[in-house]
Amino acid sequence: MDLGVWSLRQVDVDFTLLESGTGKNLAAGDLVRTWSRVRVHRDFFPHYLDQPLLFPSRAGGPGGARNWPSENIDYIMLSALSSSPNQLYYMPTKSGIPDKDKAEIRKWLGWGRKNVAYLKVRKDLPDWPAPGKVDGSAHVVGDRGLVFLFNPGKTPMQGEFALTEESIGLKVKGNFRVAQEYPQSDRSSVRVAFGQTIRWEVPGQTAAILRVESAE
Numbered sequence: 001m002d003l004g005v006w007s008l009r010q011v012d013v014d015f016t017l018l019e020s021g022t023g024k025n026l027a028a029g030d031l032v033r034t035w036s037r038v039r040v041h042r043d044f045f046p047h048y049l050d051q052p053l054l055f056p057s058r059a060g061g062p063g064g065a066r067n068w069p070s071e072n073i074d075y076i077m078l079s080a081l082s083s084s085p086n087q088l089y090y091m092p093t094k095s096g097i098p099d100k101d102k103a104e105i106r107k108w109l110g111w112g113r114k115n116v117a118y119l120k121v122r123k124d125l126p127d128w129p130a131p132g133k134v135d136g137s138a139h140v141v142g143d144r145g146l147v148f149l150f151n152p153g154k155t156p157m158q159g160e161f162a163l164t165e166e167s168i169g170l171k172v173k174g175n176f177r178v179a180q181e182y183p184q185s186d187r188s189s190v191r192v193a194f195g196q197t198i199r200w201e202v203p204g205q206t207a208a209i210l211r212v213e214s215a216e
Helices: 025-042 073-083 099-114
Strands: 135-141 144-151 157-162 175-182 188-191 197-202 206-214
Touching: 025 073, 073 099, 073 135, 073 144, 073 206, 135 157, 144 157, 144 197, 175 197, 188 197, 197 206
Parallel strands: none
Antiparallel strands: 135 144, 144 206, 157 197, 175 188, 175 206
């Protein structure tokens, strides 16, 4: 943290936090997921205690003014929700945020509250956020859950995971239905058996939510 080692000598646990931001929600979403993985995989910080930082209020320099970024709010919100059931917001004022963006943020926070039981568990897919790759995480409880897929690149790419405990934390065997919940898609749900591999195309610069549930 900014205050250094000695300020934390009475603290049992602390975590690294990127506060400067990027000004663009697409790139910031990738940083949110990357830094959360650092805290979880390198610092062994429980993801359900993590606090991904969204929409930082400073631009990385003294007195730096920042313009509010309206593009790809869904991407940064889903990046944070896939990382942790908690978020951290530094917003100096709400007056500079367009009403449609406030509504978008509230929509995803409401979605997160409805699905918080899934967000409290997390298993990351192998690839880290990077151009030319689809990264993501699985959030499975019992015989159902969510899989987030993120494509930072400009061209469509396939994300891949298996219906197994090793891949997404699925312990219940049987037949399952996988459907894209967001964004809306013409692709219908698929019926697959435990152990099978799913390959799902994600449009460029898009975050997708797949819902997995028992088909029995």
